[in-house]
Amino acid sequence: MEQPSLPVSLIGSALALFMGFRSNSAYARWWEARTLWGAITNNCRSFGRQAGTLLGDRHDLMYAIAAYPHALRMALGKEDASADIQRLLPPYMQDAIVHYRNKPNAILYQIGLGVTEEVNKKGIDGAVHGQIDRILSDIANAQGGLERIRNTPLPMQFSALPRTLVNIFCIVLPLSMVQTLEWITPLGSSLVGCLFLVLDKSANDLQEPFSGTPHALPMATMARNIEIDVTQPTGDPTAPPLGAVNGVQY
DSSP states (O other): OOGGGHHHHHHHHHHHHHHHHHHHHHHHHHHHHHHHHHHHHHHHHHHHHHHHHTTTOOHHHHHHHHHHHHHHHHHHSSOOOHHHHHHHSOHHHHHHHTTOSOHHHHHHHHHHHHHHHHHHHHTOOHHHHHHHHHHHHHHHHHHHHHHHHHHSOOOHHHHHHHHHHHHHHHHHHHHHHHHHHGGGHHHHHHHHHHHHHHHHHHHHHHSOTTSOSTTSOOHHHHHHHHHHHHHGGGTSOOOOOOOOBTTBOO
16 A cells, blocks of 8 residues: 555454444444343243133232333333334233333242232242242342343443544545545545444444434334243233344244
């Protein structure tokens, strides 16, 4: 390369490292959110099974835990799941949680009260009670992790600054390449610039996993899958599963 292009090459190398680090951070947020949703899925299924077998067919608790992921997705993102919550959550629980700020946590609390009531009424062994309570605690821990991701965005240095640096680099890049590439400078600088813009766009799409954009987590699909798995043993008709989101079925 010609000497005049050396400074821009060094800046481009440093910017590439910075953009790669930012992309890794954004994907780590997205993947952690997906992992926590997986934990909620498994624990909701486990609780639904135990509510139907160990607690003696407490269908109200099974429907309550089926309503929980819908309440969680509404609390995390911009999705309106009120119709699903009203359809699934027992009326007495709807009245009990109406004044609570954190609706998902309130549902878990009401479920815990129902479990304790059933344990005391039927004299169920304390070890069984502890096992069920640990499942609810694991769900609450996963919810806390999701809320942490929602309430702690990437710092400004990782969100707004990269786009500004990429735009400046794309403007300066043709000036540094013209002596080497001459008339094909527009093509060469466009290819290099597009690579940086793609890195910036992909990281920007992944850093907010609850945003409701095409690259965010399909929380409605995952919540519906939990609902179907939990309520099918009751024998009542279940809502149909939701289709793939952007060609991907989670």
